[in-house]
Amino acid sequence: MKKLYITLALILSVLVACSPISSITTSEKETDQTMPKLQQEQASGTLRVYYLDVGQGDSTLIQTPKGQHILIDGGDNHKGDEVVDYLKQLGVKSLDAIIATHPDADHIGGLDTVIDAIPVKSVYAPRVSHTTNTYKDFLLAVKNSGLKIKTAKVGLTLPLDGITAEFVAPVAEYGKDLNAWSAVLRVQYGNTSFLFTGDAEARSEKDMLKSPKLLKVDVLKVGHHGSDTSTSQDFLNAVRPTYAVISAGKDNKYGHPKSAIINRLKRAKVTVYRTDTQGTITAVSDGKTIKFDTVR
Numbered sequence: 001m002k003k004l005y006i007t008l009a010l011i012l013s014v015l016v017a018c019s020p021i022s023s024i025t026t027s028e029k030e031t032d033q034t035m036p037k038l039q040q041e042q043a044s045g046t047l048r049v050y051y052l053d054v055g056q057g058d059s060t061l062i063q064t065p066k067g068q069h070i071l072i073d074g075g076d077n078h079k080g081d082e083v084v085d086y087l088k089q090l091g092v093k094s095l096d097a098i099i100a101t102h103p104d105a106d107h108i109g110g111l112d113t114v115i116d117a118i119p120v121k122s123v124y125a126p127r128v129s130h131t132t133n134t135y136k137d138f139l140l141a142v143k144n145s146g147l148k149i150k151t152a153k154v155g156l157t158l159p160l161d162g163i164t165a166e167f168v169a170p171v172a173e174y175g176k177d178l179n180a181w182s183a184v185l186r187v188q189y190g191n192t193s194f195l196f197t198g199d200a201e202a203r204s205e206k207d208m209l210k211s212p213k214l215l216k217v218d219v220l221k222v223g224h225h226g227s228d229t230s231t232s233q234d235f236l237n238a239v240r241p242t243y244a245v246i247s248a249g250k251d252n253k254y255g256h257p258k259s260a261i262i263n264r265l266k267r268a269k270v271t272v273y274r275t276d277t278q279g280t281i282t283a284v285s286d287g288k289t290i291k292f293d294t295v296r
Contacts, residue, residue, distance in 0.1 A: 055076070055252075058106065074110030120145060152183035170183065202235075205223070206232075
């Protein structure tokens, strides 16, 4: 019997020693875990951007190297609890800033739930109003939290440590054109940069092109879920991204992202990530390089 135990121990030790150990960069790896270790731990000196899979909508969390958190949009009304769950899984106990890019429900619908569930230090939104109950719920949540909305507009910088976060839009007044009012944020960490465009369309893009030096980034969050009303050729030429992220719902009724935009990005040799096919997209920057991870 003793010899049998020794033999089994030897076999086990060989199997363990021969087990393959893989080293895969985040850009090469896709996992089915709800929230992998990569997304649970905040490594020192890294900026992390989580493009959350909220279906046909938008919600993005920025986690700075200093442990500050910025949430851009919160998905549609029925996605609020899901966004809160995402944030809690990531260990977010408070939000340094919430940015409501514009009043459309698929962007701000879940924000009232987030504000009610997690302490928020400041809220930014463009100076445009809407009459929907969704927008009223957002305003009420902000009021009940004791905060006042700060106006998101070109040139305004967020007070964050270790990174630069500046609004590059809205540039002008756009009347009732809600998409044109979209707050567009540019984030710089070391030699890496990101652009978050909300639903900004060609009208807003044209105004942003008046200051093209502000637009060049490594990662473009594609405007309006990949609609062909956004990401004009002139705008893409100015941004010149290496990577693009599209937030859209699987088999959505709008046909987002449009094939014209996908083809335009391909011609520009941009690596495209999509929440509708890959789930939540995570970009991790050490200030020099950017790696990606995808989670269904």
